[in-house]
Amino acid sequence: MNDRDENSCVYGLRQQARCLTSVYNDSDSSEFLAGTAAPNGENYVHLLTFDDSTFTARPTLYHHPHEIWDIAACPFNQHYFVTTFTDNDGEKTSALWKKESVESVDQMLSPRPDSSSEDLTLLTTIPSKQIQKTMWASHGEQNRLATMSDSYIQIWELDSAHENASNRSTWKISSEDESKYIADMVWSPHSDEIVAAYGSTVAGWDVRSGKTTFEKHRAHPASIRAVDYNNNKPHHIVTGGDDATLCIWDTRNLSSPLMEIVKHTHWIWDVAYNSVHDQLILSSSSDTLVTLNSAVSVSSASYMGEEYDDDDESASSYEIKERPTDGFIKAYDQHEDSVYSVAWSHSDIWVFASLSYDGRVVINRVPTSEKFKILGI
């Protein structure tokens, strides 16, 4: 088992890339989508199917006409995804695409088809410009999308055929400093709330009313670049920014962060909570590292730990086992350029992928020892 800890699957996109997402698929194998961002020439969306047994990734390429800045997989249909890209006029916009599933024996045998690429079906384009990022609603009606541009957030609703996107609401962030732009946002999995970061501020909005739910100025001493929402624990978010620090917040009590993790030496570009074991937090940084941290004490597992104790006493046959503790688990240094994106797999909770600017995708697993600690084995 231990050999597998050391293993990691590396895949090159051959072009620069900034965005990576995990596909909500039905099968057991993890799938990731990565979009390339070559300024001129051909761009592709790479579908990487990760084979856990051989620790390899099988790619499927889909031709994408523009350089891709952001990509988001649809949570209810594994064939849909949204990309944000620069269109022919040089404007950034978003579109919903459908990919055909390709199952061919040939490709199984030769993992790197050189030139063959599939085509994507354009379903609809979101009629807005200057979009920086698009994401799916992770709570409530699923046919909703949120887009963010430099200073405002918009909510869109897709019709049943997914052919039209109509604007539900738009709100501008109200910042004293107009020059601050929105760097990242996340849709709360617990309520219709969007949490976004701009400048050094992190704030939440109610999607329906557009009203601010909370606001924390100077959450970091420098700009915030990434934010994520805890899937298991309402009101818990994590932010990462230019000060190379991860902060975990309870949005009900923002006077100080619940926990600060300093493991990077440059800006943090992406953070991700594990959707099941939310003590596991990934962060990626332009210091070329991906770090995996454990924050048990402020995760939903901190409650479960106590229940465990009771069980232990009644059974009293357990050995004293190592409990998961707070702190640094591992740094992954397989990248050589800034790592802009990191994503947990939706099929295998222990698998995650990271993507650096030079187009390198690295798929890793949580170290077995840590996994056992969490599972209490």
Next chain:
Amino acid sequence: MTDQLPPRRKPRNDLLRNYYGIGGIPAENAADITDIDGSNFDAAKYQSKLLKGKRLDALVNRDNELVTEIRQLNGDMKTLVYENYSKFISATDTIRKMRSNVEDMEKEMDNLRDHMDQVTTKCSEIDSSFSDRREKIRRLDGVHNLLKKLQFIFELPNRLQQCYASGAYPQAVQYCTRTNHLLEHYQHLSVFRNIEMECKEIMGRVQEKVKEAMVQPDATSQTIIENTGLLIQLKEDSTSLSRQYIQLQIEKLKESKYRPSHYLKDSESTPEDLVEKMEQVNMEFLSELEIIVKAYRSFFLPAQPTEDGAKIGMSTTNVSRRSLGSASQKGSISNQEELPSAELSDEERTQAHEQLINSFSPYLEEYFHAVTEMIKIPTEPLDAPRPLTQIRILSCAYSAIMEDSRALCDILLAGERIGRIVEEWESGLLDSLMKGAVAGLQGWILSDKIVANQEEDASVDPGVLTTFVIDTEEWLANFVGMDSLQLLSECLQSGASFVSGKAKKDIFLHQIQSSLLVHWSLIVQSIKQHISNIQAKSSVHQTVCLVASRLCLDFAEIWVIKTYAQFSKELYPNPRRSSNPYRQEEDRDMIVPVLQADVEKSSDLYREAGQSCLVSYARNIGYMLTYKVEDALRDNSWSMATEASKYPVSVSSVWKDIVAELDTIEHIVDIVYPLDHESEERTGSDFSVSRVNKLGSRSPTDLGLTTANQRLGVTSPSMTSLSSFNNEPQFNTSGGHRSFGNDLLSNISKLFQERVEIYGNVEPSSSDICSGLVKVILKAYNEILRELTLTEYAFWQVQIDTEYLRIVLWKFARNEKRDMWQCVSQMHKAIFLGFGGHLQVLDQILRAYEQ
């Protein structure tokens, strides 16, 4: 091999070896028969070997050597033999003398025994002849005594009557107690019964009189004590007596005009008056209380009669000696050898004890309260007149309690109480001193002198910074080192009773030591708190951060040590070692070993605080500059420029601003952390604050590389290969004029591209801080450019800007040339290869670029 030794020598040698305990040497080196000192030496073989192997002159030399060696050995042996022989002779002499002495002794002993026997017989004879008469004398003596007693008894009623008439009640009581048992014994004889009756009648009257005298309003407490003693001897009921005693005495105490609560409180008076008053209170009130309590104890609580008596006798003489002048009647108590005591059951005793404590502790409490009031620490202990009145008062009270108030100490635990008061006072004094230091420092920093002076114009007045650092340090050092220390050492050496004696001194010193430690950390805390408050403010405020770091580091390196050295000198009088006259005695050497650990601890504390201040300074400046870069770059007006009017004519203004700001920062840091000598002439050295001690400087490459990897817990394979690059001369040449891809090295370095640490540790020097900032700026530039889509005009602008930066920023990169080179070159590469900017019309641009 050993077989080959001559037959005579071997057994002899073996014997000798056995004798000297070295027989066990194994013949391991049997092979080496040529070793002349070895046990297996074979002379014949050695000789033949020499003859064969050496030239004549060598042989002659060897011969000479051997002869000398043999002569030496011979001499050694002779000396040994002689020494042993002389020892043997002297041993023989001693033995002979011993034998003759013993023979004499036996004869003498016999003589002695005979004499003793004679003496014994004579003694027994004399004893038997005198025994008859001795018996007779004894009998006569008994009769005489009895007659005397009888006579006394017969005369007793008359005597008592006389005493009663003349008022000599004590005498009467004494007679009575002396004869009581006799009268009881002879009760059956009518004569005695009559006498007894008569006596009782008289004594009853006496008792009445005594009681009366006791409750007289003008009776002094002394009379009360005496009368109580008499009543006890007269078997008055002890429970009620004790109650009455307490009641009477308390009334006396209440009336006393020296009651501390009134006497000490009444007016604003000079320190001299206060001390005098304190002494008076001690003499009048405290000693009164002491005597009362002591008397009570001996009346009603005689614990161990013998020991107690001795104690009382001793302490009363003490009291009397002290109070001879003022209250002579108190001296009379010492005339009685021992105070009488009532016989009480255990239960009654506990009751009496409780009564005592309950009734008198309020008064003692009152005394202590008054003392505490009087020794309240002034708000500005340093400004108070020296020596502190408080010390004298406390000393006065302390000695009064500890030396003259045994009973109070024993029963009411006054000693512990005063000890606690002393302790509280000491820690209070220290607290107020240390708090003064902290508050003062906060005042210094919070006064925002620097900020106030800089708010208007961006350029910093170097003089202000300089004087600020110097003034603050001097002030604090003076406050802690000189003023407070002096006060403390005065306290110690004032000879005050509560710090005299080694144990008490040690306690105080220990207190000083621990409070000093607390004080250091308080200062650090206040600095840290201040720093965290200013994080969000302008760059001018950040300067405060920088200055704070300088302060902390200076403290770590110099002032902590100096202060402790001062303390050692002043407070620990005997120098640990004689100072070496040939060596300048350093501060560090003067610190006594007790304080060494503290010095280390507080130095570390300051060093750490200083470093964190410095890092936070560098970080915050970095964030600010990053904001600036980002704002400028994200401004669409230039990146999307399409008209020819936007043709770049000069460097973007933001870069000029940033470079100017870097210049300012460099200047400020240079002032706060002046450089070594070689670069001093470049900076305005007039204003530089020279640091007495330089930090042990580590080589920058070590710092840059290893910390990066240690912090991340990662070791990359490139470490070794990179360290070899360090020595590559190309990295030290000025400018990044290396063409890409022309040599193998650049390919290799690309392969093993080291992570450039952007947010690293910083050293306190302008070069280190600035090169760190440059790294931050360049990295930010690179990162943000990657997110942008540029037009060709914008691209040209970027080209110009990078070229400008390459030239201008180079001067800041004194330290980490290699890192810088990587950073800049990486950027160049990125931009020229279209790696960074997303070029909308790349083809055109490339074409234009080629032209």
